[in-house]
Amino acid sequence: MPFYRxxxxxxxxxxEQREEIAVAFTDVHCGxxxxxxxxxxxxxxxxxxxGEVADSHGSGVLRYDTxxxxxxxxxxxxxxxxxxxxxxxxxxxxxxxGGIPADMVSGRITEAPASWTMEAGRILPEPGAxxxxxxxxxxxx
Amino acid sequence: xxxxxxxxxxxxxxDESRPRIVxxxxxxxxxxxxxxxxxxxxxxxxIRKGFGFRGGEPSTTSLVRSRxxxxxxxxxxxxxxxxxxxxxxxxxxxxxxEVIVSARDWSWAG
Numbered sequence: 276m277p278f279y280r281x282x283x284x285x286x287x288x289x290x291e292q293r294e295e296i297a298v299a300f301t302d303v304h305c306g307x308x309x310x311x312x313x314x315x316x317x318x319x320x321x322x323x324x325x326g327e328v329a330d331s332h333g334s335g336v337l338r339y340d341t342x343x344x345x346x347x348x349x350x351x352x353x354x355x356x357x358x359x360x361x362x363x364x365x366x367x368x369x370x371x372x373g374g375i376p377a378d379m380v381s382g383r384i385t386e387a388p389a390s391w392t393m394e395a396g397r398i399l400p401e402p403g404a405x406x407x408x409x410x411x412x413x414x415x416x
Numbered sequence: 417x418x419x420x421x422x423x424x425x426x427x428x429x430x431d432e433s434r435p436r437i438v439x440x441x442x443x444x445x446x447x448x449x450x451x452x453x454x455x456x457x458x459x460x461x462x463i464r465k466g467f468g469f470r471g472g473e474p475s476t477t478s479l480v481r482s483r484x485x486x487x488x489x490x491x492x493x494x495x496x497x498x499x500x501x502x503x504x505x506x507x508x509x510x511x512x513x514e515v516i517v518s519a520r521d522w523s524w525a526g
Contacts, residue, residue, distance in 0.1 A: 276516065276518075278423075278479060290466045293466065293467060293469070294469065294472070297469030297472050298469075298472035300472075301469075301471055301472045302472075311471075312471040312472065313470060313471045313513075314471075315470065315471055315472070316468075316469070316470050316475065316477065316479065316516075317468070317469045317470075317472075318423065318463045318467060318468045318469075318475075319463075319467040319468075320461070320463070320467070321467075329421065330526050331421070331481055332520065332526045333520075333524060333525050333526015334483070334522070334523070334524065334525055334526060335525075348526075385526030386526060387518065387520045387524060387526065388520075390490060390493075391493065391518050391519055391520050391521075392497075392516065392517070392518040393494070393497035393498065393501055393516070393517045393518070394513070394516045395512050395513040396498070396501065396512045396513075398494060398497070
């Protein structure tokens with residue numbers, strides 16, 4: 276985790292743009308956190324326009340009224356400032372790479388405890404504890 | 417009630433394997449969470465080839481996201497996550513690091 280779903284109009288982004296956005300999202304997330312790059316999942320889902328999408332980390336749905344929407348799901352435990360920097364960085368990069376006016380892009384990040392997710396057969400670490408988590412397999416070998 | 421949303425990369429989980437995956441995951445829910453967990457609901461989202469990335473690279477990772485009844489302790493939740501991941505790998509051939517499983521409490525608002 277994180278899991279960033281980009282809801283986009285059909286045929287609005289090329290493969291090259293999607294790839295560049297995915298790299299930029301990884302840079303933004305890892306630049307404002309200690310998460311390893313391999314944690315960052317980005318998916319582009321084509322839609323018919325504004326609407327709603329199921330919340331991947333909470334309950335109910337996330338509603339949006341812009342043509343482009345970033346639905347993020349992260350581990351809980353980061354400061355409000357860090358969360359704000361991550362979301363604003365994602366929107367900025369998405370807009371810049373996609374050539375899309377910033378007011379046509381919105382986003383929201385919801386969170387769930389790290390201990391509620393298993394990746395590579397192990398419970399995820401709390402934010403900030405990734406280094407120890409990554410070293411565990413070597414230590415156990 | 418237990419709900420699942422499966423996010424799978426196009427071509428990584430054959431359509432014909434889906435009924436068995438659902439059946440075995442229902443069995444895991446009953447075994448680990450108990451019959452009182454209630455019915456299981458599943459939805460699939462296929463991420464088209466060229467539309468899914470991990471660490472900025474094309475992804476082959478599946479995300480299995482679930483909501484379970486409140487009140488289960490960390491041991492039960494860990495056993496549930498492990499059982500779901502093992503079931504998924506056994507039926508899809510995914511490697512250990514190609515499946516991410518989560519289970520959040522039903523009342524968790526996010």
